[in-house]
Amino acid sequence: MPAHSRTHPILRAEQGTIYHRASSEMVLCYPNNYRVAGASLGYQVVYNALNSRQGLSCQRAVLPDDAFELTWRGPLRSLEHGMPLGGFDVVLFSIAYELDLPHLAWMLEAGGMAPLAMDRSDKAAPVIVGGPLTQSNVLPLGPFVDVVVMGEAEEALEVLLDRLESGMPKPDFLKALSTEKGFWVPSIHGDAIPDVLVARGAHIPARGVWTSPDAEFRDMALLETSRGCPRYCKFCVVRAPASPMRSPELDRVVSALDEGIYRDAPRVGFVGAAVSDWPHIKGALQAAIDRGKGIGISSLRADRLDETFVGLLHQGGYRTLTVASDAASERLRRQIMKGLRPKHFLRTAELARAVGMKQMKLYLMIGYPDERPEDYQELYELCETISSRIPLVVTISPFVPKLHTPLAEAPFEQIASQMRKLKAIQKRLRRRVEVRFDSPRWAWIEYRLSQGGMATGMAAWEAFRRGGQFSAYKRAFRALDSDQESEERAAVQAAMKHNLWALSGAR
Ligand code: SF4
Structure with a gap:
């Protein structure tokens, strides 16, 4: 039950909420709404780690759904006990996406704090940021934050908390952290960003803490199967050299299903950048199904699917099979080292149809360097063939070159040129295929923040x-x-x- 009259009503339906208070109080913010925050396993892991530390409690704050409406009444308060952000000893953020950066500054201001670090006094709570975005470009965060934890934060969290507990004044705390591995202190380091941290395998699998009917993955308990990826796709920040694949034995994942939130959760979401590359994934799916759970998987590669795999997905409640082709043609996929061929997608369509799935979704990006008309011709033919076997939805995003990838210096294709390509795809496929796409305009803003x-x-x-x-x-x-x-x-x-x-x- 909620412990305070100021507890946010959205927590009434949540399972796993932590309400405890301690002498040192932190707030962990997510610069997007509750629905999106609930889909982040990393956010849940840090929330739990902070609340497990002696003498410390951590509440959450998210972007309110009506944040930008006239109905909004500040200040921004924590979900658990309704405290304004400015009343906490430490303010932390987990950020995943470039376009959430202005939300972070808005939340600070709405919580009663100055959004710019230079306008906050030495007495103000330090603002500390981590999360998936730190795998890429963190420089635009610099004016707003005091510290960024680069990459996978499990081990750095201990260092951070030890320093915080020592009770030193903020300037000394920042100076001390600036000498530690994986901490970027913009006021000291300037644009010299430290290397990204890579966590040890002992922290894997990370476990979720709460489930909610209001989260993006409804009533789904998240459980990590692997960290990093064994592959080398040139556009991806999680590719093997930056984030090598680390995976647990099957029994560590299966035993988690009988503990904590997994016992009662109706659905389990297996999370990882390369879940279908984890050799034990079918065993884990079977174990979840045997316990009467629905299942979700964060990523599927078309060349890893077979009858058993797709059959398990169907048993676990899948009615749509989503795979990424990532580029329009085999030639382009070879260039970006994606390594998938048309036959893999056709086989996926056949497998999906054979088990009775309702549709297939294909995700891809457009706007790579050196795209040619024949690449799109191949895409049209592939989509038409797939749609003759199973209803098809194609979801298209503009390619945004990311820092720390081999394509970091690739150009961002002109918005008008991308729009022409998208219109041509829609026109050509509209009778057979549902085509959805992300706005090239917002992708351009993402690109500017990525670079x-x-x-x-x-x-x-x-x-x-x-x-x-x-x-x-x-x-x-x-x-x-x-x-x-x-x-x-x-x-x-x-x-x-x-x-x-x-x-x-x-x-
Ligand atoms: S796109 Fe997927 S398969 Fe490729 S490197 Fe990234 S996580 Fe791995």
Whole structure:
């Protein structure tokens, strides 16, 4: 039961909430809404780790659904006990996505804190950030935060908490952290970003803490199967050189199913960048099904599927089979080292149909360098053949070059050119295939935040305050380009200056 009259009503339906209080109080924020926050296993893991530490408690705060409506009434408060952000000893964020950066600044302001680090006093709570975005470009976060924990935070968390417990003044705390591995302190390091941390296998599998009917994966308890990936796709920040595959034995995952939130959860979500590459995945699916659970999987590779695998997915409640082709043709997939062939997708369609699934979804990106008309011709033929076997939905995103990947310096294709390609795909496939796509305009904003420096973060915040429409971002970034010539690729230049390429195998 909620422990306080200020407890947010959304927690009434949540299982696994931690309400305890302690002498040192932290808040762990997610710069998106509760639905999205609940889909982050990393967010749940840090929440649990902080609450497990003696003398410390951690509450959560998320972006309210009505944050940008007239109905919004501040201040922003924690979910568990309704405390304003400014009342906590430490404010932490987990951030996954570039476009959430302005939300982070908004949450600080709405919680009664100055959004810019330079405007906060030495007495104000330190603002500390981690999460998946730290695998890529963190420079735009610099103006807003005091510390960034780079990469996988399990081991760094112990160092961080030891330093916090020592009770030193904030300037000394920041100085001390700046000498530790994996901590970026923007006020001390400037644009010299430290290497990303890679956690030991002992922390795997990470376990979820709560389930909720209001989370994106409804009533699903999340459980990690593996960390990192054994593959080398050139666009991906989780590729093997940066994040090698670490995977537990089957019994460690299966035994978790009989403990904690998994016992009562109606559904279990197996999480990892490369779940279908984990050799024990079928055993884990079978174990969950034997316990009467529905199942979910965060990633499926078409060339890893067979009758047994797809049959288990169907038994576990799957009615749509989603796989990523990531590029329009086999030629392009070879270039980006995706290594999948049309036959793998056709086989997936046959397997899905054979077990009685309702549809197949194919995900891909457009806008790679050197795309040719024949690549799209191959895509059309593939989609038409698949759709003759099973209803098909194609979801398309613009390719956004990410830092610390071999394609980091690739251009972002002009928005107008991407729109032409998307319209052509829709026109050609509209009778047979449902085509959905992400906006190239917002992908361009993501690109600028993926590649820019601290000034880009400031420009994004300015655009957000001016209404947050695409036109506001365009104006803010264009103004930046005329002021500071090198800002568009500031992160790539900083990475080269400080020799950050070695880590990702990108050089
Ligand atoms: S795209 Fe998927 S398969 Fe490729 S490196 Fe990334 S996680 Fe691995």
